[in-house]
Amino acid sequence: MWHLDIDIAGALLIFALRLADVALGTIRAVLVMRGIRPMAAAVGFFEILIWVFAISQVMSHLDNLANVVAYAAGYSSGILLGMFMEDRMALGxxxxxxxxxxxxxxxxxxxxxxxxxxxxxxxxxxxxxxxxxxxxxxxxxxxxxxxxxxxxxxxxxxxxxxxxxxxxxxx
Missing domain, CATH: 3.30.70.120 (Alpha-Beta Plaits)
Structure with missing residues (x-):
């Protein structure tokens, strides 16, 4: 089922992509709540563009446990990064x-x-x-x-x- 031959570069790419898209998603949500619509839409565009690439990498190598773990780790790390960025931006x-x-x-x-x-x-x-x-x-x-x-x-x-x-x- 799981393939243990780890492609470090691929896993790191997936982690980085997920980190970026989730951080952007956090920023987008704050922009929506603050009523900053055009910027929220632009951030959402890039968020989903990155997500599509990240999910395609995971789905095309679903047998690789490292990719799945990198995807999940990128998600949780992206939440923290997005919160940090939003706090520093101090919008509103x-x-x-x-x-x-x-x-x-x-x-x-x-x-x-x-x-x-x-x-x-x-x-x-x-x-x-x-x-x-x-x-x-x-x-x-x-x-x-x-x-x-x-x-x-x-x-x-x-x-x-x-x-x-x-x-x-x-x-």
Missing amino acids: VVVVNIVTPNGEDMARAIRDAGFGATGLTGAGGSSDVDMIRVVSPRRRSRELLALCREQCPGCFATVEDVRCVRGGFSV
Whole structure:
């Protein structure tokens, strides 16, 4: 059934092709979710082009266990690579919600850093709190969270993905 004569170059090619197509698939899915349609379609074209070549290599040498293992390993590695790439690309916009007891100082520091900030008053579990909502490019969200920790180490913050932004402070 399984043929153990291993073609290392063929297995590595299959691994690399699968790594690339799955990583592109992850990026495509994120682009679709963010509403970036033309780029999602272009990435999808190359994703499937690579996949067709990869699957043809596996199917024409299905008796070679190394090819099947390389295909599966490329798939799982491609997921990790795609997640890494998507994180580095930091596409899109987020809303950062910050809950803090000193909202005025926090909002001023956020605005001084070039972000727009909307302050709200709320009731926490044990005291009144201020909530600050900031719409930010995702690529700057780490900078914003670091600023919040610097201003108020005990503040509570959440980050939410946003599909569309209209009006307001420019991001």
